[in-house]
Amino acid sequence: MFKLTKLTKAVTEALNAVPNVDELAKSMGAMEVDPRVVSEHGGVHSATCLAYEPTQRILAVGVDTGVKIICADGAEALLATPTHVEPARSVEFIAGVGRIVRLSSESGIDVLDLHSQRCLASTRWMKDATCVVGLRDSPFVMVGESTGCVRVAAVQHGPDGAGTLAPRSYKGEFICFISRMGN
Amino acid sequence: MCTVTHAAAFGRIDSSESSSNAPAVVAIKPQPGAESTNVLIAYEDGSMSLWDLHARRPAATTRVKLCGIFAESGGGCVQWLGASGRSVVVAHDDGRIVTYDVPTVYPKAPVLAIVVTSQCFPGGSEGGGNCTMDGNAELIPEDGPPAFEPLRRICAVASGGFVSPVRSDGGASVQGAVLCVGGEVVGAGMDPARAVPFKVSSGGQSGLNPSLSLAPVTDESPMSLPWFGPVLDGVLITRVGRPESVVAACVLSEGGQIHVHDLRSLGCNPVGGDLIPGSVSIDERSEHYDAAAAAAVAAVVVSAAKLPCAEVLDPLPSLSATCAPACAVASPHLSLRRRKSSNSGLNIDSGLNKSHADRDAWGAEWPITGGHVDDVGAKWATRRERLRHLLAIPAGSDSKIRVFSDGIQPGRLVELCDPLAPGPNAGTTAADRAVTRCHVACGGSLLVVGRACGSVEVSLF
Numbered sequence: 001m002f003k004l005t006k007l008t009k010a011v012t013e014a015l016n017a018v019p020n021v022d023e024l025a026k027s028m029g030a031m032e033v034d035p036r037v038v039s040e041h042g043g044v045h046s047a048t049c050l051a052y053e054p055t056q057r058i059l060a061v062g063v064d065t066g067v068k069i070i071c072a073d074g075a076e077a078l079l080a081t082p083t084h085v086e087p088a089r090s091v092e093f094i095a096g097v098g099r100i101v102r103l104s105s106e107s108g109i110d111v112l113d114l115h116s117q118r119c120l121a122s123t124r125w126m127k128d129a130t131c132v133v134g135l136r137d138s139p140f141v142m143v144g145e146s147t148g149c150v151r152v153a154a155v156q157h158g159p160d161g162a163g164t165l166a167p168r169s170y171k172g173e174f175i176c177f178i179s180r181m182g183n
Numbered sequence: 184m185c186t187v188t189h190a191a192a193f194g195r196i197d198s199s200e201s202s203s204n205a206p207a208v209v210a211i212k213p214q215p216g217a218e219s220t221n222v223l224i225a226y227e228d229g230s231m232s233l234w235d236l237h238a239r240r241p242a243a244t245t246r247v248k249l250c251g252i253f254a255e256s257g258g259g260c261v262q263w264l265g266a267s268g269r270s271v272v273v274a275h276d277d278g279r280i281v282t283y284d285v286p287t288v289y290p291k292a293p294v295l296a297i298v299v300t301s302q303c304f305p306g307g308s309e310g311g312g313n314c315t316m317d318g319n320a321e322l323i324p325e326d327g328p329p330a331f332e333p334l335r336r337i338c339a340v341a342s343g344g345f346v347s348p349v350r351s352d353g354g355a356s357v358q359g360a361v362l363c364v365g366g367e368v369v370g371a372g373m374d375p376a377r378a379v380p381f382k383v384s385s386g387g388q389s390g391l392n393p394s395l396s397l398a399p400v401t402d403e404s405p406m407s408l409p410w411f412g413p414v415l416d417g418v419l420i421t422r423v424g425r426p427e428s429v430v431a432a433c434v435l436s437e438g439g440q441i442h443v444h445d446l447r448s449l450g451c452n453p454v455g456g457d458l459i460p461g462s463v464s465i466d467e468r469s470e471h472y473d474a475a476a477a478a479a480v481a482a483v484v485v486s487a488a489k490l491p492c493a494e495v496l497d498p499l500p501s502l503s504a505t506c507a508p509a510c511a512v513a514s515p516h517l518s519l520r521r522r523k524s525s526n527s528g529l530n531i532d533s534g535l536n537k538s539h540a541d542r543d544a545w546g547a548e549w550p551i552t553g554g555h556v557d558d559v560g561a562k563w564a565t566r567r568e569r570l571r572h573l574l575a576i577p578a579g580s581d582s583k584i585r586v587f588s589d590g591i592q593p594g595r596l597v598e599l600c601d602p603l604a605p606g607p608n609a610g611t612t613a614a615d616r617a618v619t620r621c622h623v624a625c626g627g628s629l630l631v632v633g634r635a636c637g638s639v640e641v642s643l644f
Contacts, residue, residue, distance in 0.1 A: 044439045045438055045439045046439065047415070047435055047439045047441070048415055048416070048435075049257065049259070049336075049415065049416045049435070050416040050417065050418045050433060050435050050441075051418065052418040052419075052420055052433065054420070054421045054423070054426055057423065057550060057551065059418075059433060059441075059495070059551050061435070061441065063439075070495060070496070070551050076496075089255070089257040090256075090257025090258055090259060092258070103257055128207075130207050130208055130209055130254060130257070130258075131208060131209060131210055131211055131256075131257050131258035132211075132257075132258075133211045133212065133213065133222075133258065135213060136213060136217070142211050142222065144207075144208030144209065144210070144211050144224070144258075145207070145208060146207040146208070146254075147205060147207070148205030148206055148207060148208060148226065149205075149208070150208055150211060150224060150234075
C-alpha cells in the first residue's frame with residue numbers, strides 16, 4: 001500500500017513536471033536554420049525617398065529597412081540594412097560601381113551592392129550627417145555634416161553587414177569649408 | 184544688402200572648431216564630367232562652394248546670400264542641370280528655384296563667383312515672373328516675402344550633351360524640366376509635385392555666359408501632378424538612351440504610394456537639339472523648320488499624354504480589421520499548370536485589375552518595369568523563377584481564405600482565385616471557423632487549411 005502510494009505520487013509528479021526547455025534545446029544541438037529575406041512584394045509604408053538610375057531603369061526606394069529596388073521586368077528586391085532600421089533620409093546611386101549609398105535619419109550610412117544584393121559597409125557616422133554622396137568609379141564617399149564639414153571615407157569590405165566606412169585623411173587632414181557672410 | 188566678408192576659408196578641423204556659426208552642409212554634388220575633379224558643396228544658409236579636390240581649394244563661391252536651403256533634404260535640393268557642369272538649380276526654403284552659373288575653372292585662377300541667372304516660384308503665379316539677375320545683385324522679391332512652403336526636393340533634367348544647357352552658340356533650342364516637391368502656398372491643403380519646364384535663352388548676354396531662363400514653354404506650366412497624399416519625393420524619368428528626354432515623373436506619396444505620371448506633353452523635351460544632316464526640325468527658330476513635321480509631332484505628343492497615371496507597386500495584401508487570428512504560409516515551386524488548362528473558377532485579379540490595366544496601357548513606355556532585361560535584371564529574373572510563392576491569408580470575418588501567387592505575373596503578387604469559403608464541416612460561428620493552420624503541399628498545388636473546430640479543408644489549384 002505504501003509502495004503504491006509512493007509510485008502514484010511519482011507518476012503524478014512526472015506527468016505534471018514542466019519540461020526544462022533549455023536543457024532540451026541543448027540536447028538537440030544547434031538548428032541549422034538561416035532565416036533570410038528571399039523575396040519582396042508590394043509597396044512599403046515606410047518609403048521616404050527615391051532615386052532613379054536611367055541606364056538600367058532601376059528605381060531605388062529608401063525604406064526603413066534598407067533600399068527597395070524595382071528593376072526591369074518586374075523584378076523586385078530588398079537590400080536590407082543590418083543595423084540602421086530607421087527612416088531613410090536619402091538614397092543615391094554611385095555611378096560606375098553598381099552601388100547604392102543610403103543615409104538614415106539617425107546618421108546611419110549603408111553602402112549596398114546591386115549585383116550581390118549585399119550590404120558592403122555600414123557605419124553610424126560619428127557626427128550628424130546631413131548628406132552623403134559616392135564618388136564615381138571609386139570606393140570613396142563624401143559625407144556632409146551639420147557642423148559645416150565634409151569628410152571623406154572609404155568602403156572597407158567585410159562579410160554581409162560587417163564592412164565599415166573608414167574615414168580617410170584628405171592631404172593629411174580632413175577638409176572643412178566654412179563660408180561666412182555678414183551684413 | 185549682404186556683403187561678403189569672408190568668401191571661403193578652409194583648413195584643419197578639430198573638435199573645438201565645430202563652430203555653431205558654420206552652416207550645415209546640405210548637399211554635395213560632384214561636377215558632371217568624367218574628368219572633373221570638382222564637387223559642389225551647398226550649405227544650409229544658401230551659400231555654395233565649388234571645391235577643387237586636386238588643388239585643395241575652392242574654385243568658385245557664391246557672393247550673394249540668398250535664402251536658405253531645406254536642411255532635411257539629404258542633398259535633394261541641389262542638382263546639376265545637364266551634363267555641362269556649368270549650371271546648377273537650387274531649391275530654396277522660401278519656395279523658389281534658382282539657377283546659378285558656375286564659371287569655368289582654370290588652373291591657378293582666383294576664386295570665381297557663382298552667379299544667379301534666373302529664378303521662379305513653382306508654387307504659384309505670384310512669383311512666377313521670370314527674371315534674369317545680375318549675379319552680384321541681391322534678389323529681393325518685388326511684392327514682399329513670398330508665402331510659400333520650403334521646397335523639399337527637386338529633380339532636374341536638361342537637354343543636350345556636354346555643352347548644355349549653356350551653349351556658346353546661343354542658337355539651339357535647349358530645354359528641360361525641373362520636378363519640384365513642396366513649395367506650395369502656405370495654408371494650401373495639398374502639396375502636389377510640380378513639373379516646371381524651362382528653356383535656355385541667350386538673353387542679354389552672349390558668348391560663354393548666356394543666361395538661363397526658367398521661362399515656361401507651355402501655357403499650362405508649371406504642371407501640378409495628380410495628388411494622392413502628402414508628397415515625399417519625386418524623380419524625373421528619361422527615355423532609354425536619351426538622358427535629356429523626359430517621359431515621366433515618378434512621385435512618392437505618403438503611405439508608400441509610387442505613381443508614374445506621363446510628362447511627354449510637358450513641352451520640355453528637346454525637339455531640335457543636334458540635328459542630323461538632312462533632317463528637319465520642328466523648332467520654329469531653326470533654319471530646318473518643317474511645319475508638317477511639327478504638326479505631326481504635336482499630334483503624337485497630344486495623344487501620348489493620355490496615358491493613365493499608374494501605381495508602380497501593388498498594395499500589399501492586408502488583413503481585415505475584423506478577421507480571425509491569421510496565419511500565412513508560403514510555398515516555393517508553385518505549379519500553375521491548371522491555370523493554363525482551365526480558367527474556370529479562377530479570378531486572376533480581384534480588385535487589382537484597374538491598376539494593372541493602367542500599367543499595361545503604357546506598354547513599352549512603362550519606365551520602371553517591362554523594360555529590357557539587362558544582365559542584372561536577367562540574374563534576378565532567373566532567381567525569381569525559382570522562388571514562386573503562394574500566400575494564403577484569412578480574408579475577414581467571413582473566414583474565407585484569400586490566396587495570392589507571384590507566378591502569374593512575375594514580380595507581382597496577385598490573387599489567384601476567388602476567396603475560399605469555409606467548408607460544410609467548418610461550423611457556424613466565427614470561433615469555430617477561425618483558421619488555425621495552413622499548409623501547402625505538392626509544390627503549391629494543394630492548400631490544407633485547419634480550423635478551430637477541427638475541420639480540415641483541402642483545396643486544389
